Structure formats: structure tokens, C-alpha cells
Amino acid sequence: MHRISSWTDLVSAAGGFRYGSLSAGAPPTPIKAEWLNMVQEEIASVVIGAGIALDKTKTDQLKRAIQKMVSDYLPLSGGTLAGLLKATKGVRTAKGLPGGNASEVGYAFDDDGDTGLFATGGTAENGSDVVLLVDRREVARFTGNGRMTFDGGNEPYHTGNKPTMLDVVYPVGSVYMNASVATSPAKLFGFGTWLALAPGRILIGAGTGTDARGDVRAFSVGGSGGEYSHVLSSAEMPVHAHAMPQGSDVPSGTTGPVYASGDDGTRATKPNDIPNTGDAGGGLAHNNLPPYLTVYMWKRTA
Template sequence: MQKISDSTNTANAAGEFTEGNPAAGAAATLIKASWLNTIQRELCGLVLGAGISLNATDDAQVLKAVKALQFGMGSTTGGTVVTDAEVLTSTSIVRVGPTWVGSPYTGPNSVNQGSLFHRSAFDGTSYQVQMFQSMTADVISFRRKTNGTWQDPVFAWHTGNLGQATTNVAGIVPIATTAQVDAGTNAGAAVTPLTLAGRLAAVLVGATTGVAGLIKLATGAMVDAGTDNNSVVTPLTLAGRLGAVLVGATTETAGLIKLATRAMVDAGTDNNSVVTPLTLAGRLGAVLVGATTEVAGFIKLATQAMVDTGADNNSAVTPMTLKKRLADLWVSASTSVSGVLKLSTQAQVDAGTDSSTAVTPQTLSTRLGTLIVSATTTASGILKLATQVMVNAGTDNNSAVTPLTLANKLAAVVVGATESVAGVIRVATSDIMAAGTDNSAAVTVSKLRLGFAFLTATNGFIAFPGWLGGFVMQWGTNSHTVNGTQTVSLPMAFPRGVFGAFGGTVAAVAPQGTGFGATFTTVSTYSAAGYNVFWLALGY
């Protein structure tokens, strides 16, 4: 850029234009081509630099270039390229590349390429808004600066980027049927509380003395009391209990005691020794028999294989084998494995992003209560079914008509038409029209005219409908310039048959001509030269 003083010495001291002063001998500023070309190059460079082609008929191109370069508006190149979105202060539309500060994606990423809209909400830079749209993926994100701090970006989810849910990607997932839950092989559907309850009820039952199942852990107090038969002892609670009770045994205090001999066991008179399994077995072998479902007695411990199979009824389950069996059954549920789940909180149900917890009827009801509303004429929702009485009355606008209630209503009001009762009536076919005997079908305008035609010309015809016999009468005039027979085409071909033709001379003289024959498509007349013969042809 240059001032006018760079190309002429007629500018003032500030290098600006002057109108001169003839009285003082000062000349006005001369405008040189070099200065004008400089101004032209500067302005053209501004327009071209904004990606706009020069147009001699557009006087607003400099303004468009300034807007495009400053704000990105009107640019064909995407606007100014920035690498740091957090230093923007003016409202503008700019272009960003694979890596830029403030991007929702860290590091170089092709998804980062696109357009960024920046707007300052108030004076200063403490409150600002930015929207980013990727040019390589269906991604739109928003973020805002509040009190000088940029918040995390928020993504807009839509049909372009929200697909089927998988074990790695959040998305849409169908509800599994009871059969799918029971089969346990579908990894693309969600289990509901109802289907989960049905499945668990079939495999997880409460433990009893005869059935393996679920059982709670006994507390220390329960172990000490020794009265609860519906919980299991852990090593810790057992150790605590034994530590309190294992002292030297006396007749008043339970504790440690010596082993009894076999003779002592058999005699049954010693009260200061304990029976060992061997001496007890010898004694019991004499007095106790094997246990059955009807008789108390001896029973062996079940092996792990027996517990896993669940078919042996002659052995006892130990805590260890039971624990192993339950560990095989009680696994955490996943999309591919049935198991146990913790219950979802209401916040998790509302968010709809957690796939490792189970929805309860209450949290589902609360969620549905915010989504499913009653239908109106302006809003989609749910409706109850109308009763037959409501459909017949026709005054209720808050319930839905079913095919059955509609059919019953129509059956009561829509009856067949007769000569004395208004109602519905079928349309007569062409065959019914032709027969002329059916009194229970209606004739349409098209059927009423069926086959009727009328040509009003010198050579013309009239054809009656098929249901009136299809009679056709044609007429015309033949000009004879020489003596003899003349054959011409009929205005229309007879559809089915010909009766014949007749005619005579068109003049107040003795007959000079006559019509004497007709085919499906022609008529023939005879006359002396110089006369016209009018003819009529009849057929059907």
C-alpha cells in the first residue's frame, strides 16, 4: 500500500490529497496511474484472497471479502484457518484441521477437520459459545465458556451416529423375549426385570436340607446363638465361636477333652473323654444303620462331581462343595451370559447408558411416566380402547376404536340400499347392464353411456349403447362426377353386423341415383354423372 505522495510531489506534507491554491501558486494533487493501479491491486488482492472471483458487475465484492476473511461468511474456501479455538474473540466462522486446541478429540484426528462457529455472548471473553461440525463424519458438538472456563463438549446424537448397541458401543437395543433369556445365547437384546425374574426363578431357589440353592451368611451373633438353620457359617465366624468355647472341658464348662477308648464308648459310662470317629463308627455300626429319606442314619459326603450333577440322593453336601457349585451358577450377568446383577438406580435408568445393572418395576415405571403420556389430537401417546357403547354413542374423543367395535357400528348403520331405504349398493357391471334384469346394482355415468356415440357431420352416425341393443345408423352424401358406382368408407365400422343401405338423388328431379349396398366398413351408391346421392346404412 502507498500514499499519493509516493507517486507525485503535489501532495501535502502529510502525503495526502490537496485541492491546491492558485492564488498562492500551489497546484492541486495530481492522480497518477501508478497510485490508482496500486489501489486497484490492493482491492483485487483482498477479493481474490477471500477466494472470490472478480466480477465487474458486483460492487459489493470488497465487503464480501472482508466478511469472508474476518467472519468466514460467503467464503468458498471455508474461511480463515485457525489452530487454537480458545484465543478467538470475535463472532466468526473459521476452518479447523486435524489438530487444534479446543477440539473434542485429542491429538491428530481426521474427524477434527471441519467448521467452527464462535460467538461471544457479552462484552469481553468470559462467556462464549462454540459449535463444531466435522467434515469427515456425522459429528456435531457444542461447548461454552462460563466465567472464563471452557466446559466439556456436548455431542448431538442423531440417526447418523446412533446405531445398534454392542458390548463396546452404546446404542439402540431391542428387548429380549422370554425364550431368548431362557436360551441365554442372544448378545444383542436387553433383559427386562420380568424376563430376568422368570429365568432366575427357574435356576436359583432357596437352599434347604434337601435342595441346593441360595443361602445367606450367618452373623457372629447367629453362630453364637446356634439356633438359625437357614444360614451358613464362614471360617471367620466359626473361628470366633470356637475361640470362645474351646477351653478345658469339665462337666460344667465345654472345652478340650481326651479321647475315649473303644471300651469307654461301648460302656457308655465315662463322662470325661470324647468319642473319636473310629470309636464312634464302631459303636454306631452296632446301633445305627445307613440313612435314607425315611430313616435317620449314616450318610457319606458328596463329591464335587455329585454336587455338580445334582442326581445323588444318598450323600451330604458340604459347605465347600456347595460353595463351588454356587460359584459356577452365580456369575455376573452379561450380554452373553446369564447371572446376577445389581439393581439400577433411578438416575441410571433415566440416563439409559448402563448395561450392567437391572431395571426394577418401580424405576421403569418412573422412567416411562416421563416418556409415555396420554395421546391428544396434537400429541402422540397412549389411549385406552373404546367400548362398544362408546363407539355407538360417538361422543368420546379420548379412546381408540378397534376393528371389532367399528365393524359392529358399521353393521348397525350401513345397510343395503332398497327402493325405500337409503344404504350401500354395488356398481353394475357391463354384463348386468346388458342383461337388464338386476334391480340391486347401480348404474354409473360411464356404464350408462356404454357404447353410445354420436357424430354430427355431413357423413355421420349415431350408435346406441350395448344395453339398448347396440343399434347403429349412419348417413352421408356421395358426389358422382361420372356415371357408375361409387364406394366410400363408412364414418365408423359396424361392430357386429350390417342390415343394409338405401338412398336417392339429392335434387328436385326424377331419381338419378340410389344407395344399394353396405359392408361392415363401406357403402356403395349408383348415379348418373353430376348428381349427389344421399344414403343411409343400418347395422349393429
């Protein structure tokens, strides 16, 4: 498209139409068919480009064509964007979380506007949080100081909050075990006070337990007991008997045991005496340890 000055010199200083003055020797701008055809095709191409057939009985086709083309790409007064929005510059939206049943802020993804990405808090320029909502429920929040929370305040693990997260995993009183590293958890984790726990002892659960023999025992927290080896007492020995090496005989007319020699030929009476079969065993303690695996154990005390 171009001005009429492209077809005639009889124009205003700005290249537009002029009334002119014949008496002053300045004729008016002539109407050129080339210019009129150009204007006609420019207007017609807009109407046709909007998918509207030219109709000589209609006087609003250019307006309807412009409205249709704009509404297909970007509804300025609200509504549904039917086409793809492409931006070569930044896109801005109002700050805030959705209210009611429709969002007029942020970038909503569903019909009622309560699922999407929204900015809230701070000032118009600084200090905002970016919040991801799903059906108005806060799923994730990203803050200006680099924090990220999920599900309304739960913070994920990262190197910056390692002590905080491990404090949840290992509260005071927790036990930490490692099968190969002897370094204190205070140094490994960077938090808490830890003491080596129960060197040379195994752990047992607090409460009352019953073993395979039906023996019931109660164990209180912090209690200790047991021994590595044990010497049996007489009461702990199983009931048993030993065979007499010489045999015995009680002839009629005697008043006490009669013990025979090895050939059963010599007898002697020892009233009220119990024969001794001879000593056996060494009286040493026996191993009392269950199968075990040695590890490093630590208890958090603060």
C-alpha cells in the first residue's frame, strides 16, 4: 500500500489529497484508478483472509473480519484463546493467588482457575513466592531466598538443609550403625552430639519377650546384662547319674553297703557311706556368645 503521491504530483506537502485552487494555479489531487484499486484490494484481502466471503450488501465486513481475526488469537477482554499464543517479548500477569471460582491472576490451567502457577507476596518488583496449585491445594512453593517446599511446607533434602533433614531422621536418642566407617556421625552429618554406644554389647528391644522355651523376661530401656562366658553352677547342671566302676553288693545280714574289689572277691562293709565315682571336668567357663557381626555404633545425645 502507498499514498496517492505515488501516482501524481498534485498532492499536499505530506503526500496526501488536496483541494487545490484553480484561480491560484494549483489544481486539486486527481482520483487515480490505480490508487482506488489498491485500497479496494487491501480491504478485500482482510475480509477474505478472515474467511468471510465478500458481500456487496454488507457494510460491516471489514469490522467483522478484524474482530474475528483478533478473537481467534488473543481475546483482549477475557474469554478463551483458540489459537497458539506466541510472544516475542515477556508476558506479564497480575500477582496473587486465585480467589472465588475463577482466577484473574497467574497462569491457570483449568476452567475454574484454581490449578496453575501463581506469584504471591513481596512487592510489585521484589520478594515474591511462586506457587504451584492443584485444585487450590498448594503443591509446591519457590521462594526468593532459594527455598523450595512441597505439599504446604514440607522441605525437600538438599545440601543446604542437610542438618535439618537429618535431624528429622535421627532425633535425640537415635542409634546410628556403620559396618566399615568409624567416623562419628557428628562429623559425617555435621550436626548433633554423638557418643560411641555399648562397645562389646549387642542391642535388644525394650519390652517383655518370650523365648523358644517359654521363658518370659522384661527388658527396660537402658538396662544391661549378660556375660561373654559362663561357669555352670551345680543348680544349672542337668540332672544326671554316673555308673559305678566297681559295682556293689548287699549280702543278707549286713547293715550297710558292701563294696567289692575289681574281682568281686574281696568285700568290706562301710556303713552309711556314699561311693564316689571320681572327679571329671575342668570347671572352666563356656562361650556364651550368639553369632555376631561387629559394627560401629553411635547414640545421639544432643
